[in-house]
Amino acid sequence: MxxxxxxxxxxxxxxxxxxxxxxxxxxxxxxxxxxxxxxxxxxxxxxxxxxxxxxxxxxxxxxxxxxxxxxxxxGSNPLFKAWKSRSFTDGDIALHFILMDILSEDKELTLKEILEEADTYNGMFEEGRVFDISTVRKKLNEYVDLGIVISRKEGRNTYYKRGKEYELPAREVLRFFSEISPCGVLGSFIEDKYDRSHKGIEDTLSFKHHYITSTIDSEILYTILDAMGDKCEVDITSVNHRRQETFTDTIIPLKLKMSAQSGRQYIMCFSIKSEKMVAYRVDYIVDAAKGEAVSYYDEVKCKFASMEEHIWGVSIPHAMEHVMFEICYGKYEEYIRDRLIREKRCGTVTLVREGVLRFEADVYDSTELVPWIRTFIGRITALEFSNKGVERRFREDLLRMYEMYSEEEAK
Structure with a gap:
């Protein structure tokens, strides 16, 4: 074959x-x-x-x-091509253009009138092609859901007309949206309407950190974001890679978080099955289906908002943990001070004395701060975790690093 x-x-x-x-x-x-x-x-x-x-x-x-x-x-995500390779039948593509042509004059027609006009297109095909009323109705309803066609009920008849057409945004705007936004492939589809013979847009934008693989999960993410906008629950199937098994859950999606370091996407949500706030990695979700509207959605979101004040990354354990460290900086190193203030998130920064700053935060999982705190090694003058296990591992890692570099210097 x-x-x-x-x-x-x-x-x-x-x-x-x-x-x-x-x-x-x-x-x-x-x-x-x-x-x-x-x-x-x-x-x-x-x-x-x-x-x-x-x-x-x-x-x-x-x-x-x-x-x-x-x-x-x-300049453009090459994985977008995978989304533009969907198969279709001859009947699908023929019916699409017939319907768009029939409704092109901004007129409202009933299903019966559309079928009558569709029959006049038979002469354009080498072999006669007849579309039954069920096929045309399903296609029109599909387009109504997508916003391509608008329907209006009047008595026993339903009238259809083409949806409103919008002016295309600037191509640079579409390219920027496509490359950095969740479900950016939508922008790429719109950008395809521009004349591809005009080159140069690829040279307008470039990215130091370009996280292209998240586009693979656009369909899953769209379902979740759509449910979030309509305040609905979502039935998901996710993979536990450690145990090499899949599991199902029903969640109330509340917020999408994206890692600026790795590009990973996480859905912050309330698990109806376990009755607690959880975070799911989007690339671990293999299936998602929009469910029923949740009457208490606003209550759950309000509860999450109060918890978010103590979430450094995406981890939501139960116990609160305190983190404190102090750093020093020199006379012409105000950029260190500015960076600490800029990246403090839910923490607070206070001036201890000239050239010494103290950072403090109450978070649900202090281990999430460790990679960030390590970037200040060489300037840390004081360090304290309420979770002594995390503090012990941090200090032991430092000792092992000192030992390793001391051995290299001795050689």
């Missing part, structure tokens, strides 16, 4: 791209969940989209394939 670049189910492609090209650095022999032919077909599809960004390495276990992108020379 001939190879087809188009796909029906994006979920399968998302799994392949994530496991083999983003996280896994796996070889063909590591694939065991389906047939090797399925792997080969998916690999060829992905390589046809990302041929300019594929790299290879050879290990004793075989050839590994991975994505390699230089953000300095790649």
């Amino acid at each position: 001939a190879f087809n670049e188009l796909i029906k189910n994006f979920a399968n492609i998302r799994d392949y791209m994530r496991e083999f090209y983003v996280y896994g650095f796996k070889s063909r022999e590591d694939f065991t969940s389906k047939s090797l032919r399925s792997y080969d077909d998916s690999r060829r599809r992905i390589e046809s989209w990302l041929s300019d960004h594929m790299s290879f390495s050879f290990t004793p276990d075989g050839k590994n394939v991975f994505i390699s992108v230089d953000s300095r020379s790649c």
Whole structure:
């Protein structure tokens, strides 16, 4: 059977791209969940989209394939191509343009009138093509949900007309939105309406830290954000990679958080099953379905807002922990002071004396601060955690580092 670049189910492609090209650095022999032919077909599809960004390495276990992108020379996320490869039938594409042509004159028509006009298009096809009333009704209702078509009920009849068309935003705005926003692939679809023959937009924007892989989860994230906007619950299926198993939960999504360091996306939510606030990594969620509206949504969100004052990252354990450290800076090192004030988040910064600042915070998980506090090593003059286990590990890590560098200097 001939190879087809188009796909029906994006979920399968998302799994392949994530496991083999983003996280896994796996070889063909590591694939065991389906047939090797399925792997080969998916690999060829992905390589046809990302041929300019594929790299290879050879290990004793075989050839590994991975994505390699230089953000300095790649102004647009190459993974957007995967979203633009959805398969369709001849009937789907024909019916789409017929409906858009029938409704192009900004007139309202009933379903019966649309069917009558659609029949007049048969002469344009080599073989006669007739669309039944059920197919046309489903397609119109789908477009109503998408906002492409507007419907109006009058008596027993439903009238349809094309939705309002909007002026395209500036192309630079679309490109910026596409590359940095959640579900940015939507901006890329809109940008496709511009004439691609005009080059130069790629040189307008460049990114030092370009987190491209989050676009793989755009469909999952859209479902969650849509439910959040309508104050609805969401049924999710997530993966526990440590235990190598999946589990389900029903959540009330409250806020999306994105890591500026890794680009990871987290949904802060209330778990109905466990009756507590939790955080789920979006790239661990394999399925999401919008549920019913939640009558007490505002109450849950208000409770989360009060807790957020003590959340440094995304961890929400139960006990509150106190963190304090002091740093020193020199006469011409005000940038150290400014940085501490800028990055303090839910903490407070006070001046102890000239050239010495004290940072304090009450948080749910003090371990989340440790990587940030390490960036001030060499300036820390005092340090104290209420969680003594975290403080002990911090100090032990410092001692091991001193020992390691002392041994290197001795050599």
